[in-house]
Amino acid sequence: MKRSSMIEDNKQDKISLVTQLVAGRLGIAEDELGPDSSMDTIPAWDSFEHMDICLAFEKKFGIKLSMDNIAHATSIRALAALLP
Amino acid sequence: MKGVLLSNINMQPLLRALRPWDMAAGTYNSLLADLSDDRSAAAGEDVTHLFCLYDSDTLLGDAFYGIGRPEPCEKFLSLINNFCARYTAKVVVTNLLSISSNRWLGCADVLHPESLKKYEAAFNESLIAIAKKHPNLLLVDIDLLFRRYGESALLSNAFWYAARIRYTARMFEHMADMIRTALEAHAQRAKKVLLLDLDDTLWGGIVGERGPHGIALSQEDKGRCYRDFQRCIKALTRTGVLLALVSKNNAADVDEVFDTNKMMILQKEDFAAIRINWRPKVENIAEIAEELNLGTDSFVHIDDNPVEREAIRKFMPEVAVPDFPAQAENLPTWFMQEIAPIYFGKYVISKEDAAKTQQYRANHARQQLAATFDLDAYLAGLGIECSISADDGKRLVRASQMTQKTNQFNLTTRRYAISDLTRFVENHDHAVLLLDYRDRFGDEGCVGMAIVDLAAARIDTLLMSCRVIGRKVEDRLLDKAIDLCRSRGHPKIVGEYIPSRKNELVADFYEKHGFTPITEHSDGRIVYEKIIDDRRQ
Numbered sequence: 185m186k187r188s189s190m191i192e193d194n195k196q197d198k199i200s201l202v203t204q205l206v207a208g209r210l211g212i213a214e215d216e217l218g219p220d221s222s223m224d225t226i227p228a229w230d231s232f233e234h235m236d237i238c239l240a241f242e243k244k245f246g247i248k249l250s251m252d253n254i255a256h257a258t259s260i261r262a263l264a265a266l267l268p
Numbered sequence: 269m270k271g272v273l274l275s276n277i278n279m280q281p282l283l284r285a286l287r288p289w290d291m292a293a294g295t296y297n298s299l300l301a302d303l304s305d306d307r308s309a310a311a312g313e314d315v316t317h318l319f320c321l322y323d324s325d326t327l328l329g330d331a332f333y334g335i336g337r338p339e340p341c342e343k344f345l346s347l348i349n350n351f352c353a354r355y356t357a358k359v360v361v362t363n364l365l366s367i368s369s370n371r372w373l374g375c376a377d378v379l380h381p382e383s384l385k386k387y388e389a390a391f392n393e394s395l396i397a398i399a400k401k402h403p404n405l406l407l408v409d410i411d412l413l414f415r416r417y418g419e420s421a422l423l424s425n426a427f428w429y430a431a432r433i434r435y436t437a438r439m440f441e442h443m444a445d446m447i448r449t450a451l452e453a454h455a456q457r458a459k460k461v462l463l464l465d466l467d468d469t470l471w472g473g474i475v476g477e478r479g480p481h482g483i484a485l486s487q488e489d490k491g492r493c494y495r496d497f498q499r500c501i502k503a504l505t506r507t508g509v510l511l512a513l514v515s516k517n518n519a520a521d522v523d524e525v526f527d528t529n530k531m532m533i534l535q536k537e538d539f540a541a542i543r544i545n546w547r548p549k550v551e552n553i554a555e556i557a558e559e560l561n562l563g564t565d566s567f568v569h570i571d572d573n574p575v576e577r578e579a580i581r582k583f584m585p586e587v588a589v590p591d592f593p594a595q596a597e598n599l600p601t602w603f604m605q606e607i608a609p610i611y612f613g614k615y616v617i618s619k620e621d622a623a624k625t626q627q628y629r630a631n632h633a634r635q636q637l638a639a640t641f642d643l644d645a646y647l648a649g650l651g652i653e654c655s656i657s658a659d660d661g662k663r664l665v666r667a668s669q670m671t672q673k674t675n676q677f678n679l680t681t682r683r684y685a686i687s688d689l690t691r692f693v694e695n696h697d698h699a700v701l702l703l704d705y706r707d708r709f710g711d712e713g714c715v716g717m718a719i720v721d722l723a724a725a726r727i728d729t730l731l732m733s734c735r736v737i738g739r740k741v742e743d744r745l746l747d748k749a750i751d752l753c754r755s756r757g758h759p760k761i762v763g764e765y766i767p768s769r770k771n772e773l774v775a776d777f778y779e780k781h782g783f784t785p786i787t788e789h790s791d792g793r794i795v796y797e798k799i800i801d802d803r804r805q
Contacts, residue, residue, distance in 0.1 A: 231431075232280060235278075235280070235281070235427065235430075235431050235433055236280075236281060236284065238427070239281055239427065239433070239436065239437040239440070240437055242424075242436060242437060243436065243437035243438055248424075248426070249426050249427075250426050251425075251426045251429055251430050253426070254426055254427065254430045254431075255430065
């Protein structure tokens, strides 16, 4: 396998892990979400639910989020980018 | 229940952690206002539980930074006192003050007149005094969570400044657990009896193998784990929990440990009931329930043996059977964190609780005087069903295994290979009898056997598995052997007892069953006989 496609797969894994988490917290189906789903595109993802998602994100992945992370990582893609 | 949660910080995530409870939150940061307002959600008639879970640093206000007096704290104390007095039908849950480790005084926080540590202690003392006046006030000590899991894992700066959420997801879950446990304790739903195994549970190793002084129980090393574990259990008796021993062991071995091993913390008097025998544990537990007159749904059983645990879970699903820690060093912590508070949590401990074991022991002694135990009634209640079949060669593997493995209830301890038994069966000169046992607790399968020499009317072998000793099923095997010999026209039957190091249990078996000793050999072997011809009796 080429190096570039391995990196691509890893990105895909992160996206699907975050999708799973967001869908679970919001109580919606995973296929209703895509990598670009965000607080702007998903009505259920309001500021209260965003806090819940961020709290669950910290716990699930063992990452401490900064205030900036909480403020800006408001899409699936942006949250996935915080994963190592 | 219907609950309302008041706080001085954003506690929305706790509502989710407390699902599926019916919970509503008061208006944001409305703790003090709602407590003093008769028309607030907290005062609602249908509200059964009020949760006042405040953040301590925030309640101190500027005083947390050494500026001014902690007035909100004083106000909170007086409001909660009034609320509890006014709404006595509501359960009010609140936390003790637990100030974070960030102290403006640093190491001077110990001696300085404005020490927060000192203030925390004084505040909590006032809160405890209020709780003593109002039994509907339930205090939870969240400081224990910070000690156990650490502030840095439970507090979040980012969420605090982003959304007034002070805690991490972990903290919300731990808080929810703590509140549930406290409410269970307050509602007095605690279990009443702790059943304990012995080998590898109260001490390390097996006493039957290592002897009463060879077991791991000592001041240092691994034995210390068990000693401390025993200390934890002893402490539990002071909270009104009854202890009972249920162990598969020789009673004499266990007595010797109690009598001579100075490292034992628990003494026989600490147990309200003791069953040391080889019977299935569920039977012993059923007996203990009857003896103590308590339902088995108030029992918790601790046992290192996963097979025993599974059997109890299967046949007595109402008994709580927690898993057992893999490492002895974790026993005390495991017990203090996962057993005592979860199963035996009590919010208030009475004087009667402290003396409960003595009370039950006395009761038991009275009962024993009043009526001697009726063994036959007990056996009748078991619903025992036995079937005895003369083996036609199909189950000789099991039969041979039993002659090899059975030590205690074994009259002659003759070991037979499968080929020996095959010869007996093929020659038709010996009958190999197999006894299958079941009762209302389950099917034990083949638990007893006898080999009868039909030509000589002699019982060559008679043995029973330890699992069914004491239930008189051996009588049925003996009756069958007698029947076989009688039907062949023999006037009497011969039995033998060959003493071994382990079969003392059956030394008087034949005498008890109406046999007369005929010959006593120098090696201790005794030959008995019994008239079986009806006309000659």
